[in-house]
Amino acid sequence: xxxxxxxxxxxxxxxxxxxxxxxxxxxxxxxxxxxxxxxxxxxxxxxxxxxxxxxxxxxxxxxxxxxxxxxxxxxxxxxxxxxxxxxxxxxxxxxxxxxxxxxxxxxxxxxxxxxxxxxxxxxxxxxxxxxxxxxxxxxxxxx
Numbered sequence: 001x002x003x004x005x006x007x008x009x010x011x012x013x014x015x016x017x018x019x020x021x022x023x024x025x026x027x028x029x030x031x032x033x034x035x036x037x038x039x040x041x042x043x044x045x046x047x048x049x050x051x052x053x054x055x056x057x058x059x060x061x062x063x064x065x066x067x068x069x070x071x072x073x074x075x076x077x078x079x080x081x082x083x084x085x086x087x088x089x090x091x092x093x094x095x096x097x098x099x100x101x102x103x104x105x106x107x108x109x110x111x112x113x114x115x116x117x118x119x120x121x122x123x124x125x126x127x128x129x130x131x132x133x134x135x136x137x138x139x140x141x142x143x
Contacts, residue, residue, distance in 0.1 A: 004119050006031040009049075009098040017097040019111040019127045024099070026122040027115075037091050043084040049098060053105040057083035060107060062095040 006029045011017045024031045050060050057080045061068060068074055073086055073093070087093045099108050101117040108114040112133055115121045121135035 004029070004102060006118070007034060007100040008032070009034045009036050009094075009096060009100075011035070011037055011096045014096055015128055016109055016111050020097045020099060020108045020114045023111060023114050023122070023125050023133075024118065026125050027118050027120050028122075029118070036094065036096075040091050041088050041094065043081075043088045046084050046087055046094065049100070049105060052100065053098060053107060055107060056080065057087065060095050060098075061087070062093055066090070066092050068093055 115135045125133045
């Protein structure tokens with residue numbers, strides 16, 4: 001454990017999640033990696049994580065390639081408690097990656113958002129798709 005712990009709630013099948021994990025490692029951190037599709041969640045864990053990240057369950061809901069529509073979760077008026085219960089039952093419903101550090105927690109979409117949560121960043125980073133990221137105070141990107 002380091003003085004600046006980094007936890008990445010990770011889905012290895014997701015390119016954005018892989019980029020975020022690689023960005024954290026390129027900055028010199030050894031993050032705790034939680035493959036939440038394997039470990040699962042409970043509603044209380046999700047509630048606390050979303051609160052820290054300033055997200056509502058609706059904002060953290062992943063719609064694409066999930067059973068969200070089939071479960072009726074996209075309908076207006078679905079309560080936070082129903083969403084949290086569904087996310088606990090179907091972890092794929094949680095958008096990713098979420099990163100937690102002493103600076104807070106955030107849904108890191110786009111992946112450059114992770115730099116706001118770190119004490120140090122790499123000089124530059126090349127994403128899987130070849131995009132070059134040059135971290136700055138504004139997390140500027142260049143091609």
